[in-house]
Amino acid sequence: MSESGNVVEIAGVTKTFPQGNVTALENIDLTLRPGEFVSLIGPSGCGKSTLLRVIGDLIEPTRGTVTINGKTARQARADRDYGIVFQDAVLFEWRNVAKNIAVPLELLGWDRAKRKERVRQMLELVELSGFADHHPWQLSGGMQQRVAIARALAFEPALLLMDEPFGALDEMTRERLNLELLSIWAKLGSTVVFVTHSISEAVFLSTRVVVMSPRPGRIAGIVDVDLPAQRSVETREDPRYFELVTEVRELLRSRGEHLLPEEEAALRSSHE
Amino acid sequence: MSGIVVTGISPGMGRRLGQQAREWLPALVVFALAIAAWEGAIAAFHIQQFLLPKPSDIVKSCWEQRHTLWPAGWYTFKEALGGFVIGSLAGMAAATLIGRFKTLGAALMPIAIAANAIPIIAFAPIFNQWFDPLSPNSKMAIAAVLCFLPVMVNTLRGLQSASPRQVELMRSYAASSFTIWRRVRVPTALPYVFTALKVASVLAMIGAVVGEYFGGSYDALGVLIRSKAQILDFTTAWAGILVASLLGIALYAAVVACERLVVRWAPEARDS
Numbered sequence: 001m002s003e004s005g006n007v008v009e010i011a012g013v014t015k016t017f018p019q020g021n022v023t024a025l026e027n028i029d030l031t032l033r034p035g036e037f038v039s040l041i042g043p044s045g046c047g048k049s050t051l052l053r054v055i056g057d058l059i060e061p062t063r064g065t066v067t068i069n070g071k072t073a074r075q076a077r078a079d080r081d082y083g084i085v086f087q088d089a090v091l092f093e094w095r096n097v098a099k100n101i102a103v104p105l106e107l108l109g110w111d112r113a114k115r116k117e118r119v120r121q122m123l124e125l126v127e128l129s130g131f132a133d134h135h136p137w138q139l140s141g142g143m144q145q146r147v148a149i150a151r152a153l154a155f156e157p158a159l160l161l162m163d164e165p166f167g168a169l170d171e172m173t174r175e176r177l178n179l180e181l182l183s184i185w186a187k188l189g190s191t192v193v194f195v196t197h198s199i200s201e202a203v204f205l206s207t208r209v210v211v212m213s214p215r216p217g218r219i220a221g222i223v224d225v226d227l228p229a230q231r232s233v234e235t236r237e238d239p240r241y242f243e244l245v246t247e248v249r250e251l252l253r254s255r256g257e258h259l260l261p262e263e264e265a266a267l268r269s270s271h272e
Numbered sequence: 273m274s275g276i277v278v279t280g281i282s283p284g285m286g287r288r289l290g291q292q293a294r295e296w297l298p299a300l301v302v303f304a305l306a307i308a309a310w311e312g313a314i315a316a317f318h319i320q321q322f323l324l325p326k327p328s329d330i331v332k333s334c335w336e337q338r339h340t341l342w343p344a345g346w347y348t349f350k351e352a353l354g355g356f357v358i359g360s361l362a363g364m365a366a367a368t369l370i371g372r373f374k375t376l377g378a379a380l381m382p383i384a385i386a387a388n389a390i391p392i393i394a395f396a397p398i399f400n401q402w403f404d405p406l407s408p409n410s411k412m413a414i415a416a417v418l419c420f421l422p423v424m425v426n427t428l429r430g431l432q433s434a435s436p437r438q439v440e441l442m443r444s445y446a447a448s449s450f451t452i453w454r455r456v457r458v459p460t461a462l463p464y465v466f467t468a469l470k471v472a473s474v475l476a477m478i479g480a481v482v483g484e485y486f487g488g489s490y491d492a493l494g495v496l497i498r499s500k501a502q503i504l505d506f507t508t509a510w511a512g513i514l515v516a517s518l519l520g521i522a523l524y525a526a527v528v529a530c531e532r533l534v535v536r537w538a539p540e541a542r543d544s
Contacts, residue, residue, distance in 0.1 A: 056444055077446050084444045090437045094459045094537045103455075107445045135537055 006067075007159055007191040008032040008055060013064035015050055015217075023216035024050040028064070030210060030219065034158075037185060037192045039202035039209045041248065047217025048195045049163050055193060056084055056161050069158060080108065082159035083152030087167045089144035091136040098123070098132040101151045108155055122150040125184060142173040149181070153188060160185075162194045166201070174198075178205055182231055199252070203227075203244045204235060211251040221251040325507040333511040340496070341508075345515040348480050348493040351408045352523065355415020356476035360469060362416065363423030370424075371431040371457070381428075388421045393479065397486045405487040411494075415479035419472035426468035430461025466531040473527045477520035 008031065015025040024047040032038055040048040053059040055066055057073035068076035076082065083104070091100045098119045105115045123129045126146040136144055145165055152160060166174040178201060185192060196202050202209045206225050213220040225244055227235060235241055307327050313319065314326050321329075334341060370377040396414050403410035434457045442452045484494020497512040 058440055058443060077444065080445060082444070084441065086437055086441070088437065090435070090441050092438065092456070092459070094462075094535075104445050107447055107451065137537075 004070075005034065006031050007034050007036075007069060008193070009065075009067040010051075010055070011065050011067075013051070013054055013061045013066065015047070015054060015059065016062050025054070025061070026216035026218050028217070028219060032191055032193065034191055035189050037194065037205055037207045039194045039196055039206040040212060041196055041199065041202045041209055042212030042217075042220070042252065043197070043214055045217075046212040046214040048212050050217065051212075052161050052163050052193060052195050055159075056082060076159075080104065080155060081157055082161055083155070083157040084161045085145070085148045085152045085163065085165045087164040089136070089141075089148040091144055091147060093136050095135075096132065097128065097134050097136070097139070097147050100136065100147055101154050103151060104155050118154055122154050125153070125187070126150045126180070140173075141169050142177060145169065145177065146180070149184070153184070153190070156188070156190075158190055160190050160192045162192065164195050164197070167196070167198075174201070179231075179233070181205065199245050199248050200236070203241060203248060204231060209244075209248055211248055213252075220254070223247050223251065322504050322506050325510050329507050330510045330514055333507045334514050337508060337511060341493075341511055341515050344491060344493040344496045344512070345519050347408070347489070347491045348411070348484065348516065349477075349519045349523070351411040351483075351492075352415050352476040352480040352519075354408070355412040355479060356419050356472055356523070358412065359416035359419030359476070360423045360472055363420045363468070363472075364427050364465065366420075366424045367427035367431060371428055372453075377428070384421060384424060388425065392418050392421075393482055396479075396483045400483065400486050400488075406489050408489070408492075411480045411483035411488065411492075414483040415476040418475040418479040422471045422475070423465070423468040426464045427461055430464025431457045433464065434460045463535050466527065466535055469527045470524060470531075473523045474520060477516065477523060481516050 010028055010030040013025055013028040014023070016023045028051060030038075040051060042048050050059060054061050055068070055073065057066070057077040066073040068081055071079070071081070092103065095103070098116075101119045101122050102115045105118060110118070119132070120129070123132060126149055128143060128146055128150070131139065131143070136147070139147070149165070152162075166177050169177065182205060194202070194205060203223075203225055209223040209225060211220045211223065212218065223244060227238060227240055227244070310324075310327050314324060325333075366380075370380055393414070395417070399414050399417075400410045403413050431453075434452075438456050438460075439452055442456055447455070481494040481497070484492045485498050488495045490496075493512055493516055497509050497516075500506070500509040500512065
């Protein structure tokens with residue numbers, strides 16, 4: 001951890017892609033404190049996934065710096081300071097569930113016994129004990145995504161990066177996994193950056209919601225979610241929850257003049 | 273979904289065998305009918321023996337002359353096998369190098385694709401002169417060259433088919449490009465490699481036999497088929513072709529068996 005005690009410090013990050021001269025991110029400043037759950041939300045093209053990859057040192061920023069636990073992003077990646085989950089589970093189809101979860105542990109050089117014990121714990125955490133020997137294609141989409149989460153958390157990284165992890169799942173599975181993710185987060189206390197385009201999901205999960213606007217990708221505003229720390233099914237019926245959802249929606253809409261018609265429509269449908 | 277453990281012969285396994293038998297039944301029936309029609313047509317239309325011998329005579333000759341035919345077949349089979357192994361290994365090695373060094377690939381791939389269109393078998397007489405017509409080496413060389421290109425092209429395609437997301441995930445774990453090659457690219461390429469090896473196994477047998485038609489040791493099957501045809505002993509020539517076919521099928525089946533063992537996760541293996 002850095003002297004400031006922040007897990008992630010993003011300062012003046014700009015990213016332009018030379019192809020088509022697109023400015024994906026412009027002058028982003030954002031700081032994450034330990035144990036925060038921060039959602040990045042915005043229409044497609046607002047650069048939220050790019051920002052996540054810049055934090056993970058999978059994309060290099062054109063300007064600006066990213067500091068993780070007081071180190072450069074490059075050093076943090078080399079030290080395996082974060083785990084990442086994508087929209088698809090990205091499982092290795094030639095490995096069974098247990099061996100998929102063990103991938104980062106193998107790369108860290110853990111011995112077999114230690115790996116086996118940790119995989120068992122992780123399977124328990126994501127409630128997949130008994131599926132260790134299954135292959136990815138034998139699992140439903142929701143179960144595959146739980147394997148991906150178990151893999152990302154297996155080596156106990158301080159930071160968890162999630163790129164629309166539940167975006168491809170049906171609404172019911174998504175809500176169940178939201179609750180599961182919160183209980184895992186409560187147990188492990190890691191810091192989470194969560195990219196989504198669902199307003200309700202962002203408000204339900206987060207301690208802070210960062211609303212982004214497109215062309216160029218900027219932070220339009222940040223909403224502090226002052227709901228009780230312990231979220232449950234009832235949280236979705238809390239009047240304060242609705243107020244916060246409205247607040248995020250207003251922020252997204254205030255930037256509506258930047259949206260293309262089809263994005264406007266997509267945004268409207270995602271409000272439901 | 274719980275783990276299903278099969279111990280010994282279960283009713284499910286019996287059912288699966290029965291199901292497989294049913295799937296094969298139409299092909300077997302058609303094959304038997306074709307042989308019967310062949311046999312019947314020769315009797316009905318008084319077709320001369322030297323034009324088309326009866327299947328029963330071919331099989332009989334195959335048995336009666338087993339002491340010359342099968343050793344000759346084995347001699348040719350070893351040439352085919354040697355060419356198959358050398359050509360396939362060289363193809364995989366070339367694909368690995370080309371995949372690793374992009375400029376090399378850019379320089380070599382167009383040539384390789386053009387070379388793939390050349391009827392390589394036309395070189396057989398020249399190879400015979402280069403590598404001593406009476407030694408098995410000249411046939412092995414033809415078989416190896418025939419096997420090389422399909423294996424190289426397919427292996428390269430396989431190595432380049434790795435999912436970008438899987439590669440990105442490995443990069444998030446700070447995996448080296450060698451680790452990414454070994455743990456992502458090679459497993460992804462394996463089904464492609466086996467597809468090419470199946471093609472190559474057939475080509476190897478063709479290369480060895482046809483190479484022998486242009487001259488070779490009297491121990492070789494191709495030489496035997498040709499000399500029997502020249503003295504109008506077509507029944508024995510056909511028996512030689514039958515031996516060559518059975519050995520070719522055996523090589524192909526061996527590759528398929530290896531594939532089943534190695535590539536257990538591929539879609540074809542998922543049917544059960």
